[in-house]
Amino acid sequence: MAAPEPGPSLVLHGLTAAASPAGAGAPLRGSDLGRVDVQAPAAIAIVEGRIAAVGPPDDVLRVHAGLERVDCRGAVAIPGLVDCHTHPAFGGDRAAEFDLRAQGADYERIHASGGGIRSTVEATRRLGATGLADATARHLGWMAANGTTTAEGKSGYGLDHDTELASLAAVAGPHPIATVPTYLGAHSVPPEFGSADEYLDHAIAEVLPQAAERAEHADVFLERGAFSAEQADRYLRAAMGLGLVARLHGDQFTESGAIPLAIELGARSVDHLEATGPAGVAALAASDVAGVVLPVAALYLRRTQPPARALVDEGAVVALATDFNPGSAFCDSLPVVMTLACTVLGMTPGEALSACTVNAAWVLGRADRIGRLAPGYDADIVLLDAPDWRHVAYHLAGRDIAAVYARGRRVAGAQR
Numbered sequence: 145m146a147a148p149e150p151g152p153s154l155v156l157h158g159l160t161a162a163a164s165p166a167g168a169g170a171p172l173r174g175s176d177l178g179r180v181d182v183q184a185p186a187a188i189a190i191v192e193g194r195i196a197a198v199g200p201p202d203d204v205l206r207v208h209a210g211l212e213r214v215d216c217r218g219a220v221a222i223p224g225l226v227d228c229h230t231h232p233a234f235g236g237d238r239a240a241e242f243d244l245r246a247q248g249a250d251y252e253r254i255h256a257s258g259g260g261i262r263s264t265v266e267a268t269r270r271l272g273a274t275g276l277a278d279a280t281a282r283h284l285g286w287m288a289a290n291g292t293t294t295a296e297g298k299s300g301y302g303l304d305h306d307t308e309l310a311s312l313a314a315v316a317g318p319h320p321i322a323t324v325p326t327y328l329g330a331h332s333v334p335p336e337f338g339s340a341d342e343y344l345d346h347a348i349a350e351v352l353p354q355a356a357e358r359a360e361h362a363d364v365f366l367e368r369g370a371f372s373a374e375q376a377d378r379y380l381r382a383a384m385g386l387g388l389v390a391r392l393h394g395d396q397f398t399e400s401g402a403i404p405l406a407i408e409l410g411a412r413s414v415d416h417l418e419a420t421g422p423a424g425v426a427a428l429a430a431s432d433v434a435g436v437v438l439p440v441a442a443l444y445l446r447r448t449q450p451p452a453r454a455l456v457d458e459g460a461v462v463a464l465a466t467d468f469n470p471g472s473a474f475c476d477s478l479p480v481v482m483t484l485a486c487t488v489l490g491m492t493p494g495e496a497l498s499a500c501t502v503n504a505a506w507v508l509g510r511a512d513r514i515g516r517l518a519p520g521y522d523a524d525i526v527l528l529d530a531p532d533w534r535h536v537a538y539h540l541a542g543r544d545i546a547a548v549y550a551r552g553r554r555v556a557g558a559q560r
């Protein structure tokens with residue numbers, strides 16, 4: 145494989161401020177999560193797609209005098225956002241189901257009307273590999289426009305050999321932003337299989353070996369009516385045996401053993417946690433398993449929000465993500481998630497920023513390269529057209545994002 149082209153070199157100057165999670169380590173826990181360093185005013189030097197310096201404008205411009213200069217006209221810089229839980233590889237939409245749910249329909253009625261995950265599986269299979277690649281690229285473009293510079297992306301709407309592998313290829317790209325493919329083979333039991341065990345036997349034997357060549361993580365929907373703890377254990381052990389990092393959708397509707405299993409296996413994260421009680425919070429806090437909270441999913445399904453405040457206070461590793469998917473969280477915006485974190489989860493803007501940068505990068509195994517504005521990190525930078533970095537959470541769905549740089553290349557935003 146050819147070496148990647150070196151990224152561009154330039155200096156971003158004219159910044160009112162550059163704000164970044166404090167400290168150098170990862171993950172951030174407890175009171176460390178909310179601490180943000182602000183350099184004001186600031187300039188950022190980028191050399192071959194990596195940050196070379198963040199500091200007072202005069203110092204940065206003197207040391208990097210030979211580089212191209214970009215005047216940011218008073219913008220505020222924050223790290224490129226990291227979305228560590230998304231489902232971008234799908235066809236069709238679920239607008240009719242959204243309408244039914246707004247009228248008060250329950251799950252059974254939606255299912256009877258042809259909605260639910262199976263309708264997305266049918267639409268995704270119909271797309272074919274090229275259509276799936278186009279749809280995924282479109283969805284990732286929406287994320288980039290909202291400041292995401294690294295997105296995890298799951299398969300799981302194909303649930304057959306070819307469509308699952310096509311989903312992973314569609315996520316892998318290449319794309320203007322960085323992506324991390326996750327094999328979510330254990331998302332749902334497809335209609336052509338009689339039981340979850342029969343389907344898992346097939347997925348583990350026939351799909352997982354090739355999926356493991358394309359994916360970094362394996363994920364399972366551990367829930368009553370989906371996959372049991374025993375089935376999740378079997379699937380994740382097989383995936384880990386092929387070098388994949390284990391993740392779980394857990395405690396979304398019921399506490400079904402996701403947290404104890406994740407700790408036993410050494411999984412990277414349990415995601416959702418809407419139903420997690422005090423014992424689960426304490427267990428996660430005492431472990432190295434991250435809790436990824438997804439407030440949009442709870443909002444769409446009108447569920448109790450996950451206990452994010454308790455998780456932070458007790459010292460768990462907490463990350464935030466969109467859960468972008470066509471059914472329960474049709475939202476590609478981490479800034480909207482940050483607003484929800486500050487309004488319904490009881491988190492502060494600083495905690496929300498770190499949970500969408502450093503800690504999300506840690507979930508994706510990249511905290512040494514992304515998630516901070518600091519020398520040596522990838523030049524993943526969001527410029528806000530706002531007087532203060534907190535506007536990214538404060539301004540609900542606001543048009544604050546002026547430009548997005550991924551490894552030093554502008555991937556979204558008008559030329560200023």
Ligand SMILES: [Zn+2]
Nearest residue numbers: 229231393467
């Ligand atoms: Zn999900």
